[in-house]
Amino acid sequence: MFRGVIDMNIHEYQGKILFKQAGVKVQNGIHCKTVIDALSAYDNLGSKVVAVKSQIHAGGRGKGNLYDPKTGDLVMEGGVKIAFSREEVKKYASNIIGRKLVTKQTGPEGKIVNNLYVESGCAIAHEYYLALLVDREAKSILIMASTEGGVDIEEVAENTPEAIHKIWTHPTDGLDVKDAEEMADKLGLTGDSKNDLVSMLLSLSNMFVEKDCSMIEINPLVRSESGEMIALDAKVSFDDNASYRHPWMDEMRDHSEEEEVEIRAHEHGLSYVKLDGNIGCLVNGAGLAMASMDVIKLYGGEPANFLDIGGGATRESITTAFGIILEDENVEGILVNIFGGIIQCDMVARSVIEASNELGLKVPLVVRFSGTNHVEGKLVLDNCDLDVHTSSTLSEGAAKIVQLTRGDK
Amino acid sequence: MMSIWIHEESKVLIQGITGKQGTFHGTMMDEYRTNVVGGVTPGKGGQIVELPNKNVPVFNSVSEGLEETDADVSVIYVPARFAAAAIIEAADAFEEKGGGIIVCITEGIPILDMIRAVARVDGYPNVRLIGPNCPGIITPGDEGGCKVGIMPGFIHAKGRIGIVSKSGTLTYEAVAQTMSVNEGQSTCVGIGGDPVNGTGFIDCLAAFEADPQTEAIVMIGEIGGSAEEEAAEWAANNMSKPIVGFVAGSTAPPGKRMGHAGAIISGGKGTAEEKFVAFEKAGIYVARDPSEIGNVLVKALKDAGLR
Numbered sequence: 001m002f003r004g005v006i007d008m009n010i011h012e013y014q015g016k017i018l019f020k021q022a023g024v025k026v027q028n029g030i031h032c033k034t035v036i037d038a039l040s041a042y043d044n045l046g047s048k049v050v051a052v053k054s055q056i057h058a059g060g061r062g063k064g065n066l067y068d069p070k071t072g073d074l075v076m077e078g079g080v081k082i083a084f085s086r087e088e089v090k091k092y093a094s095n096i097i098g099r100k101l102v103t104k105q106t107g108p109e110g111k112i113v114n115n116l117y118v119e120s121g122c123a124i125a126h127e128y129y130l131a132l133l134v135d136r137e138a139k140s141i142l143i144m145a146s147t148e149g150g151v152d153i154e155e156v157a158e159n160t161p162e163a164i165h166k167i168w169t170h171p172t173d174g175l176d177v178k179d180a181e182e183m184a185d186k187l188g189l190t191g192d193s194k195n196d197l198v199s200m201l202l203s204l205s206n207m208f209v210e211k212d213c214s215m216i217e218i219n220p221l222v223r224s225e226s227g228e229m230i231a232l233d234a235k236v237s238f239d240d241n242a243s244y245r246h247p248w249m250d251e252m253r254d255h256s257e258e259e260e261v262e263i264r265a266h267e268h269g270l271s272y273v274k275l276d277g278n279i280g281c282l283v284n285g286a287g288l289a290m291a292s293m294d295v296i297k298l299y300g301g302e303p304a305n306f307l308d309i310g311g312g313a314t315r316e317s318i319t320t321a322f323g324i325i326l327e328d329e330n331v332e333g334i335l336v337n338i339f340g341g342i343i344q345c346d347m348v349a350r351s352v353i354e355a356s357n358e359l360g361l362k363v364p365l366v367v368r369f370s371g372t373n374h375v376e377g378k379l380v381l382d383n384c385d386l387d388v389h390t391s392s393t394l395s396e397g398a399a400k401i402v403q404l405t406r407g408d409k
Numbered sequence: 410m411m412s413i414w415i416h417e418e419s420k421v422l423i424q425g426i427t428g429k430q431g432t433f434h435g436t437m438m439d440e441y442r443t444n445v446v447g448g449v450t451p452g453k454g455g456q457i458v459e460l461p462n463k464n465v466p467v468f469n470s471v472s473e474g475l476e477e478t479d480a481d482v483s484v485i486y487v488p489a490r491f492a493a494a495a496i497i498e499a500a501d502a503f504e505e506k507g508g509g510i511i512v513c514i515t516e517g518i519p520i521l522d523m524i525r526a527v528a529r530v531d532g533y534p535n536v537r538l539i540g541p542n543c544p545g546i547i548t549p550g551d552e553g554g555c556k557v558g559i560m561p562g563f564i565h566a567k568g569r570i571g572i573v574s575k576s577g578t579l580t581y582e583a584v585a586q587t588m589s590v591n592e593g594q595s596t597c598v599g600i601g602g603d604p605v606n607g608t609g610f611i612d613c614l615a616a617f618e619a620d621p622q623t624e625a626i627v628m629i630g631e632i633g634g635s636a637e638e639e640a641a642e643w644a645a646n647n648m649s650k651p652i653v654g655f656v657a658g659s660t661a662p663p664g665k666r667m668g669h670a671g672a673i674i675s676g677g678k679g680t681a682e683e684k685f686v687a688f689e690k691a692g693i694y695v696a697r698d699p700s701e702i703g704n705v706l707v708k709a710l711k712d713a714g715l716r
Contacts, residue, residue, distance in 0.1 A: 134520055134605065136604040136634050137635060139528070139531075139605050154676050171528035209521055212519055241517045241518060242519035273662070275660070286668025287576020287578065287579030287602070288576065288579045288657075290631060290672070291657040295699070306667050341561045370585060371585075372563075393700045394700045395701070
């Protein structure tokens with residue numbers, strides 16, 4: 001069982017391959033893994049000015065900083081650089097490859113840059129913002145664009161929402177050309193630029209549907225001095241639930257960019273998100289798993305993770321779940337909260353005992369059972385050698401585990 | 410007495426009845442005395458499925474099943490990649506018949522499939538879709554009742570509290586909370602945790618408001634989107650019956666999907682706090698701890714002179 005709720009992200013250089021295929025104008029560029037690659041890319045592109053761009057699955061690269069991963073020293077400010085010579089390409093590429101890029105979106109731990117994109121320079125007349133995403137309220141695909149490109153769009157949305165223009169595609173008929181033309185007008189585009197944008201919007205909305213995208217973001221989309229509309233950036237993500245009909249997705253997947261433990265959990269039918277606290281949680285159901293975290297916090301504790309074992313949990317998946325929780329060095333106690341529906345509490349009880357013995361559980365454990373076979377489940381736990389506390393309500397269980405992890409045993 | 414959308418005597422068809430999930434849950438539904446009248450599996454028409462209380466026929470299509478059984482409800486237990494087509498098939502068939510309820514339990518349906526399926530259902534005013542990615546809908550009766558979904562039947566009892574929730578097990582928690590203060594349920598609806606789905610909070614609130622059996626409502630939301638805020642605003646202007654609300658995900662970090670595809674705080678929007686504030690502003694009784702839903706419900710009922 002593979003429960004897909006993780007979006008699959010790709011790199012900018014991969015997004016631009018898809019753009020090209022879809023008929024969206026991009027600059028020529030070459031994907032590089034080394035400084036030597038970057039230099040030969042510069043020679044091959046034949047453009048005096050090039051952009052040297054760090055490739056990681058996070059936004060804010062331009063304003064990010066590169067650090068030496070060993071010493072933590074600042075190597076260079078800005079993860080995207082314009083190079084005016086071969087020497088500059090060499091300098092920037094050396095400063096980027098293998099370094100840690102910290103941006104607003106990566107968090108302080110940053111990401112190691114293993115991929116680089118060298119792209120022909122572009123004479124920019126104006127920068128725009130363009131995005132396609134699923135509008136859950138309108139239940140259709142929303143196309144959002146603004147003349148305020150190249151900046152943090154969330155700030156634009158906050159300060160000048162009227163500068164963001166919106167159109168929606170039809171659920172079955174796709175994008176109406178009239179709507180695309182209206183968008184071009186709103187952005188003040190005329191002549192060839194207008195035609196370029198209309199054709200780009202039609203291509204992108206087709207690509208969105210054909211490739212099962214969950215988001216396409218181009219920031220900036222530019223109007224060149226010759227009036228062409230060019231996608232200078234490409235942030236594309238896909239709906240993992242549709243990956244079965246897109247075998248190519250596997251080839252584009254960069255595992256080094258994904259959280260290894262979240263993927264491992266995923267493969268076992270578990271849904272796991274690591275947090276910063278010290279109380280591990282193992283729960284069935286996403287809503288109840290969130291609520292368990294919330295109640296731990298309400299009682300003065302800090303949850304170490306979100307973990308939903310799902311409706312199809314087995315002994316194996318529960319053991320895996322326990323292992324994942326205990327891998328986190330911050331974990332000082334575990335709360336198991338099960339409301340049995342399809343899942344039977346006594347099965348969970350036996351799995352918990354088995355996993356605890358197998359993994360040599362050393363931290364306090366509180367188990368709350370309700371629903372299907374909760375009495376039998378409690379009986380199994382009461383009669384085992386494990387030091388486990390049982391409770392009948394969530395608040396009681398949360399209060400208990402908070403108390404135990406505080407050390408006042 | 411009434412209840413909403415499904416009633417003790419509702420006739421239920423099961424799409425995917427010969428599959429593992431369909432057979433298992435068909436059995437559980439029948440044990441709860443749900444009136445299962447047949448199933449649909451393309452290519453297996455003419456077969457018989459044995460349920461504990463009766464044997465039911467399998468049909469090749471929903472329209473054939475409706476013609477033969479006159480079912481009011483169809484519940485979908487087919488794998489994610491076929492689920493949207495199953496919804497559309499059921500919607501077309503019910504439209505032909507004059508209306509019906511579709512309940513889709515399946516998790517993990519591609520979002521663009523759901524956009525197309527929901528658009529089809531929305532074109533048919535007499536056809537309602539509940540879900541997907543939900544526990545289903547249940548109307549407890551005097552003995553058993555009508556259970557259309559995967560929830561454990563035995564935790565419920567017939568009563569006057571309507572429950573609507575985005576979550577599965579958290580709905581069971583809410584049910585248990587009503588039971589802990591000696592209140593039963595009129596109908597419990599799981600609307601599901603997907604970003605694009607059929608029936609929403611407002612549909613449920615409107616139906617509960619109109620239902621003579623329902624006297625108070627428990628509404629369980631979670632982070633992501635703005636359905637809770639919209640429902641709260643609607644409730645402030647349209648609901649006379651008291652509502653108790655809880656929102657899961659106060660401690661969820663931004664930008665991470667919390668199990669449900671729709672449970673994500675994106676661009677700083679969709680936080681639990683915003684939703685709680687919207688609830689309070691709308692006069693909804695708020696429980697910050699789901700274990701307190703029962704006590705808050707008692708207060709709400711007392712304030713309304715219902716206890």
